[in-house]
Amino acid sequence: MSAIHTLTMPKWGLSMQEGKVNGWLKGTGDAIAVGDEILEVESEKIAGAVEAPVAGVLRRQLAAEGDVLPVGGLLGVVAGADVPDAEIDAAVEAFQANFVPPTGDEEESGPAPERIEIDGRRIRFLKRGEGGTPLILVHGFGGDLNNWLFNHEALASERTVYALDLPGHGESAKEVGNGSLETLASTVLGLMDAQGVEVAHLAGHSMGGAVCLKVADMAPQRVASLVLICSAGLGSEINGAYIDGFVTAQDRRALKPLLAQLFADSSLVTRQLVDDMLKYKRLEGVGEALATVAAANFAQGRQRESLAQVPAALGKPVLAIWGQADQIIPAAHAPAAAGAIRVEVLAGQGHMVQMEAANEVNRLIDHFLG
Amino acid sequence: MARKISYQQAISEAMDQEMARDQTVIVMGEDVAGGAGTPGEEDAWGGVLGVTKGLFHKYPGRVIDTPISESGYVGAAVGAACNGLRPVAELMFIDFMGVCFDQIFNQAAKFRYMFGGKAETPVVIRAMYGAGFAAAAQHSQCLYNIFTHIPGLKVVVPSNPYDAKGLLIQSIRDNDPVIFLEHKVLYTMEGEVPEESYAIPFGEANVLREGDDVTIVAFGRMVNFAMEAAGNLQKKGIHCDVIDPRTTSPLDEDTILESVEKTGRLVVVDESHPRCSMASDIAGLVAQKAFGALKAPIEQVTAPHVPVPFSDSLEVLYVPSVARIEAAVTRVKEYS
Numbered sequence: 001m002s003a004i005h006t007l008t009m010p011k012w013g014l015s016m017q018e019g020k021v022n023g024w025l026k027g028t029g030d031a032i033a034v035g036d037e038i039l040e041v042e043s044e045k046i047a048g049a050v051e052a053p054v055a056g057v058l059r060r061q062l063a064a065e066g067d068v069l070p071v072g073g074l075l076g077v078v079a080g081a082d083v084p085d086a087e088i089d090a091a092v093e094a095f096q097a098n099f100v101p102p103t104g105d106e107e108e109s110g111p112a113p114e115r116i117e118i119d120g121r122r123i124r125f126l127k128r129g130e131g132g133t134p135l136i137l138v139h140g141f142g143g144d145l146n147n148w149l150f151n152h153e154a155l156a157s158e159r160t161v162y163a164l165d166l167p168g169h170g171e172s173a174k175e176v177g178n179g180s181l182e183t184l185a186s187t188v189l190g191l192m193d194a195q196g197v198e199v200a201h202l203a204g205h206s207m208g209g210a211v212c213l214k215v216a217d218m219a220p221q222r223v224a225s226l227v228l229i230c231s232a233g234l235g236s237e238i239n240g241a242y243i244d245g246f247v248t249a250q251d252r253r254a255l256k257p258l259l260a261q262l263f264a265d266s267s268l269v270t271r272q273l274v275d276d277m278l279k280y281k282r283l284e285g286v287g288e289a290l291a292t293v294a295a296a297n298f299a300q301g302r303q304r305e306s307l308a309q310v311p312a313a314l315g316k317p318v319l320a321i322w323g324q325a326d327q328i329i330p331a332a333h334a335p336a337a338a339g340a341i342r343v344e345v346l347a348g349q350g351h352m353v354q355m356e357a358a359n360e361v362n363r364l365i366d367h368f369l370g
Numbered sequence: 371m372a373r374k375i376s377y378q379q380a381i382s383e384a385m386d387q388e389m390a391r392d393q394t395v396i397v398m399g400e401d402v403a404g405g406a407g408t409p410g411e412e413d414a415w416g417g418v419l420g421v422t423k424g425l426f427h428k429y430p431g432r433v434i435d436t437p438i439s440e441s442g443y444v445g446a447a448v449g450a451a452c453n454g455l456r457p458v459a460e461l462m463f464i465d466f467m468g469v470c471f472d473q474i475f476n477q478a479a480k481f482r483y484m485f486g487g488k489a490e491t492p493v494v495i496r497a498m499y500g501a502g503f504a505a506a507a508q509h510s511q512c513l514y515n516i517f518t519h520i521p522g523l524k525v526v527v528p529s530n531p532y533d534a535k536g537l538l539i540q541s542i543r544d545n546d547p548v549i550f551l552e553h554k555v556l557y558t559m560e561g562e563v564p565e566e567s568y569a570i571p572f573g574e575a576n577v578l579r580e581g582d583d584v585t586i587v588a589f590g591r592m593v594n595f596a597m598e599a600a601g602n603l604q605k606k607g608i609h610c611d612v613i614d615p616r617t618t619s620p621l622d623e624d625t626i627l628e629s630v631e632k633t634g635r636l637v638v639v640d641e642s643h644p645r646c647s648m649a650s651d652i653a654g655l656v657a658q659k660a661f662g663a664l665k666a667p668i669e670q671v672t673a674p675h676v677p678v679p680f681s682d683s684l685e686v687l688y689v690p691s692v693a694r695i696e697a698a699v700t701r702v703k704e705y706s
Contacts, residue, residue: 124371174566252574252625271579279532279564279568282536282570283568284566284568285566
């Protein structure tokens with residue numbers, strides 16, 4: 001039997017209630033392969049593509065460009081070319097008759113972040129998935145675990161995946177000690193200890209990549225493999241104007257152009273993204289934490305510590321993923337540890353490549369981890 | 371960590387955290403403890419609507435019930451501020467400002483200027499304002515515009531719990547007199563508020579929604595009406611910027627002007643009476659500084675030039691409504 005598959009409004013992150021259809025990338029009647037991007041959807045926070053979960057033909061587009069649908073709402077139908085129209089219409093009718101949009105005030109069904117004490121600091125982390133060798137996701141400077149919004153769940157289908165807020169970031173404690181990579185790496189090891197994880201795959205973005213390299217340097221036996229995304233630690237250049245600007249920016253007008261540098265497509269910097277970042281920056285202690293971490297690691301627009309030799313010494317698989325148009329850390333750093341690293345440079349992508357090209361990055365990581 | 375709390379709890383938490391952080395912060399006003407000096411002290415009510423509940427026992431000697439004499443205790447708060455304390459004085463209803471206005475506009479607002487910049491007056495005067503409780507003409511007015519007129523005062527009108535906490539913390543830390551106005555209908559509004567302390571700078575508007583067709587500037591409770599209207603209008607294909615200036619003094623002119631330069635159309639929503647209001651102030655600002663961008667006349671959605679009626683059916687008609695905002699936006703959109 002040729003199944004009928006519904007495409008529904010995805011839920012990107014705990015707060016997403018509805019999404020807007022930005023445009024269709026496939027037309028009615030187009031043949032669809034698994035993983036094809038079918039349409040683009042925009043949430044309050046970010047825009048992204050909805051991928052085909054199955055192969056078939058796009059038989060119906062049920063939402064028009066500009067339509068706003070609740071999470072779970074019907075976007076379109078993919079089915080075999082041989083499925084009669086009447087069956088598809090019946091499936092659409094049945095879906096719409098049974099669909100209850102989320103009310104927004106019901107309890108979130110997804111996993112909630114947890115908090116533990118590591119090195120005397122309250123640290124927030126989110127655990128998804130079960131089994132396998134766990135993967136730990138480490139965000140970059142000024143980021144938090146939500147930087148993995150489009151990756152966390154996708155990667156957790158095969159294994160346990162943790163994402164944490166580093167000290168000074170997200171909803172973790174804002175005290176960062178000396179702010180060094182070693183301090184931050186100790187937090188990652190502390191999370192592994194607390195969760196009984198002996199060995200883990202580590203994936204880090206930007207400064208988080210340098211933190212992962214530092215963990216591999218401090219405790220190589222705890223690391224199964226490394227994924228370094230637009231990573232620090234592999235060269236000395238870094239966009240010092242961005243770092244300094246981010247530390248000092250106090251309002252929307254100052255912050256928005258800086259955040260635009262993170263993406264190849266600056267229209268991804270939504271009002272909500274800027275607002276969330278300002279809310280974080282206003283919290284007591286954040287300004288000092290960011291200044292301390294920046295001074296410890298990126299003073300005068302240079303990366304203080306090179307860990308380019310770590311991959312070779314580690315002797316474990318290492319994958320580097322870079323956005324070719326990265327304006328923060330040059331993609332030229334990727335081959336710095338040539339020989340020891342597999343390098344994937346994604347054309348037309350910026351520093352937040354794991355958000356901008358989430359599907360591609362997820363596939364690369366999944367394939368790399370096996 | 372952010373969790374959902376009410377506007378009222380957010381205000382209470384801001385005072386609590388600032389009192390814990392800074393010994394010089396004190397709270398004073400009519401019934402802010404509630405029953406001080408009587409057997410009722412044990413379960414002190416904490417203000418007429420319970421906003422200061424719990425502070426009296428937590429900070430002994432720093433929550434002061436005052437006589438029913440606004441001119442007396444507001445003057446005392448201003449004097450204490452000049453002498454090193456950071457008083458948060460509560461004027462129960464903004465409508466009572468008449469009896470202590472000299473202390474505010476002739477004293478507190480003038481000290482820095484008249485003493486050659488040497489005097490600081492870090493006093494906060496909190497007050498409830500606004501219609502919606504059928505509290506009649508003397509307990510329902512929306513008078514932020516009067517304080518906005520006075521140089522030397524900063525005027526804050528939070529529209530949601532997150533802003534209420536961050537702006538009150540900023541108000542308490544500010545070294546100038548701040549008029550902090552709480553819309554009584556918003557007290558039960560819930561929203562995500564971080565447990566941690568944070569301050570929102572003055573003069574920085576919040577852009578709650580972005581759209582290319584019409585700019586809506588709204589204040590206090592009206593921000594929520596404007597958001598509801600903008601949501602309805604989007605379904606009809608009209609996309610609005612919704613701007614909440616958060617403080618009427620200082621005013622974030624740039625955000626308003628940049629928005630109107632993009633949309634060419636402005637609707638200002640203000641619960642005050644129309645004459646000499648924030649609505650007319652912003653209309654004047656835009657007419658002068660963004661005239662070339664305008665594609666349609668500016669619309670002002672305000673209360674009428676009459677006292678707030680006691681009858682609740684009339685009061686509903688008095689307050690600007692979502693429907694009136696939608697109609698005004700539609701008019702300016704259809705004009706050109």
